[in-house]
Amino acid sequence: MDELIDAASRLISLQGYDRTSVRDIAQAVNLTSGSMFYHFKTKDDLLEAVIRKGIIDGLAFMNQALDLAPGGTLNRFHALVAAHIGxxxxxxxxxxxxxxREWDRLQPEARLRLRPLSEQYRELMNALLHSLAAEGHLHSDIETARHLLLPGLNWTPTWTSLKDKASQATLAEKICATVLNLPVDAFSDLMHAETTTGPGHRRTID
Structure with missing residues (x-):
C-alpha cells in the first residue's frame, strides 16, 4: 500500500488531482484499476492517505531536526526553517x-480528520516565533510573520533548487536573518553566541 501512496503522490504532484486517473496510479505500480479499490474505496480516500502520510512524515522530519539542533531559540528556528526547505x-x-495544492479537494470530513495533524507544524513555528519575540529577536507581529514565512518557504522550489543539506542550511540562514531584519553574518554570530552563552542571548545593536 505504501508503494501505491508513493506513486499517487508523485503523479498528483506532477499532473494535479483532476488530471491523474485511477488507471494512471494503478499502472505506475503494475496493478489493474479494479485492484486498487481493494486498498482504497475511492480516489478521494487515496488523496487523504497521500496527504496524511505527507503530514506525518513531514512532522517527523521537522521534529528530528529540532531534536538535533544545538539548543537555543535561534538555532532551533534555523533548524526548523532548514528542515522545511528540506x-x-x-x-x-x-x-x-x-x-x-490539493487540500481543498479533500472531502469536508477528511479535512476535519486531518486538520489536527496539519495544525501541529503551524504550532511548532508559532511557538518558536513567540520565543524569538520574548527573547528580543523578533519585533514584528508574530501572526503576520508566520503568515508570510510559511508560504514563502513553500514556494522556494519555484526560484531555487537545493538538494544538499549544506545549501539548504545556507538558504535557511538568509531567510531567518531576513525575518529578524538582520545581516546574515549577524544572525550567524548570534547563533554561535547562543551555543556558547546559552539560550536567551539577546540581539544587540552597536
Missing amino acids: VVQGELRHFHRVWT
Whole structure:
C-alpha cells in the first residue's frame, strides 16, 4: 500500500488531482484499476492517505531536526526553517506539494480528520516565533510573520533548487536573518553566541 501512496503522490504532484486517473496510479505500480479499490474505496480516500502520510512524515522530519539542533531559540528556528526547505525540496516534496495544492479537494470530513495533524507544524513555528519575540529577536507581529514565512518557504522550489543539506542550511540562514531584519553574518554570530552563552542571548545593536 505504501508503494501505491508513493506513486499517487508523485503523479498528483506532477499532473494535479483532476488530471491523474485511477488507471494512471494503478499502472505506475503494475496493478489493474479494479485492484486498487481493494486498498482504497475511492480516489478521494487515496488523496487523504497521500496527504496524511505527507503530514506525518513531514512532522517527523521537522521534529528530528529540532531534536538535533544545538539548543537555543535561534538555532532551533534555523533548524526548523532548514528542515522545511528540506521537505519541500527533498524526498517528501511530492507529498508536500499535494498537501498544499490539493487540500481543498479533500472531502469536508477528511479535512476535519486531518486538520489536527496539519495544525501541529503551524504550532511548532508559532511557538518558536513567540520565543524569538520574548527573547528580543523578533519585533514584528508574530501572526503576520508566520503568515508570510510559511508560504514563502513553500514556494522556494519555484526560484531555487537545493538538494544538499549544506545549501539548504545556507538558504535557511538568509531567510531567518531576513525575518529578524538582520545581516546574515549577524544572525550567524548570534547563533554561535547562543551555543556558547546559552539560550536567551539577546540581539544587540552597536
